[in-house]
Amino acid sequence: MAEKKIGLHTVKLKNPPSILSTATIVGPKEGQGPLKDYFDIILEDDLFGEKSWEKAESKMLREAVRLAMNKINLTPDKVDYFFAGDLLNQIISSSFAARELGIPFFGLYGACSTLTESMSLAAMMIDGGFADITIAATSSHFSSAERQFRFPLEHGNQRPPTSQWTVTGAGAVILGKEGNGPYVTYITTGRVVDFGITDANNMGAAMAPAAADTILRHLKDTGFNAADYDLIMTGDLAKIGMEIAVDIIKQNGYDISSKFTDAGIEIFDLSTQDVHAGGSGCGCSAAVFAGYLYSQFMSGNLNRIMIVSTGALLSPTSTQQGESIPGIAHAITIERSVGI
Amino acid sequence: MAEKKIGLHTVKLKNPPSILSTATIVGPKEGQGPLKDYFDIILEDDLFGEKSWEKAESKMLREAVRLAMNKINLTPDKVDYFFAGDLLNQIISSSFAARELGIPFFGLYGACSTLTESMSLAAMMIDGGFADITIAATSSHFSSAERQFRFPLEHGNQRPPTSQWTVTGAGAVILGKEGNGPYVTYITTGRVVDFGITDANNMGAAMAPAAADTILRHLKDTGFNAADYDLIMTGDLAKIGMEIAVDIIKQNGYDISSKFTDAGIEIFDLSTQDVHAGGSGCGCSAAVFAGYLYSQFMSGNLNRIMIVSTGALLSPTSTQQGESIPGIAHAITIERSVGI
16 A cells, blocks of 8 residues: 555655745735734735736736745745646636746646645645645635626625625745645545535535545544644635534534634624625635634644635536536645654 | 656656556547547547536546546545546536546646646656555547637637647546556656747647747756657647747757657548647547557557647636737656666
């Protein structure tokens, strides 16, 4: 059996890569939320000086990567691989950012699971001996997502209470072979799970079974339980999906409710910010992790967490053709120190 | 430096994974082309018994994977990771195939570079010690691609001579830690390169600089030249892009013309099949490699080849917003035997 496999679907990294730097850029609404002090840049205008929201999103992703590199005086030629994806058709935010950066690039599509999808691969490339430094990044933008997946904003359509608000935000995480932590230590890769939800305005419910599947496989594979973690954060099930996930996990013998949160709940104040069930989008768990949670590691408030970014793998075409919404969730464990 | 890195951007696998099995499914037009004897299944109807071309494409991808598994009596529970992507928005062909297979899944978007993008990652996961068996797969479908990227087929639009014909086809490649070859031995990962081409009907020209960039970096990193290869196959530059790539490479001191071909040229008979500059689509290099070239390894006619799948990273939105077309190309070396 492959030396780093434990259990069925989890790998334990042998020489856990260290996070060297992160950066986040968010939109005005996110900059008014409870985590506003943890983002590097808060845009005053979500066009970010560009002529379209799509160009603005690509610029956010590119600038988040540049900022993360600048923080540690890293130049693109020292980076072995860039892993990125986003929600836009043909992941143009990522591709156009990769064009400017010139780093060997693996384009990903995992919908809102992209943060942990990209970090999983970026970490394994280092632990596998293929790279010294890698970057994982992702973005989303409320306005570009709305017009691509739902309606033109000018349409002013009503949003049901189950709907989520796509975060305008980008996060970049730089990983290195050598570093002082926090470290990526375990990876449990998602399977596509579909419980037959067909309502594109209830994506939290569509993704919850996938999140539960991955968390349960992780706990079984590693022998950990909720007590082993300071925090287990999904992203982005929001209010409704979160409750469903906790229930499924409880039915399978694990109670994680005391340690569980969701990036879509953390990034907005649900009582005042009119985001209905909470935030969503690739940029949501990226901004919460690369901004808030990373800072909590650096200030010694966290020792071990699991991030489980969740994606709804629908397209407008698949929905029109009557398909239900498959979900996927990739889990990674991050620890302040290793080798003890 | 990471132990498997050679040169700037190439890795040399330490324990090269073996290809264990491949399978291909193609459409009726591809089944009339010069490689018709090398495909496992040739569809009589490109709807493949489904109600939409998108569903048909997803079924092709899924059935190609199943067929490749059946050939070696492999069940999905023995597969560690599934890497796949396609051209459809939100890669629904791949996601829905992954839903049926239940294998931990990394969704990719590399446009027509997906064969070698997925094989690169699938191979590195094994060599890195994370997996025993992985699957790389991709698909494309003329009819689903036309209506998504260009015009509804009912529109009957004219195609300029530089245009390429999206292959209806899917290919799956199963890689394993143990096997009798051929083996994946070197990987050179693509950077996004953009020479400012804005004509979405001339994608070969848009991708040629990326192909040249990757091939040149590979040759410099490894010290190889054309004589070290039986064949260097891009996919899919087609007639016009191929000439441009050969020229750029020649200007940089390497003459690969005697060993060079392109999957878009191989899969169709350009003189009789009315495909203009040649084939394209993720399924093109996938079908040519997993069908024809794999059989040539098995019958001992090939010893060492390089496959360089090339992707045009445009979207209809980026084109409408005046962006040029960035390209990317991922190269992998495949050898009949290793360790001599």
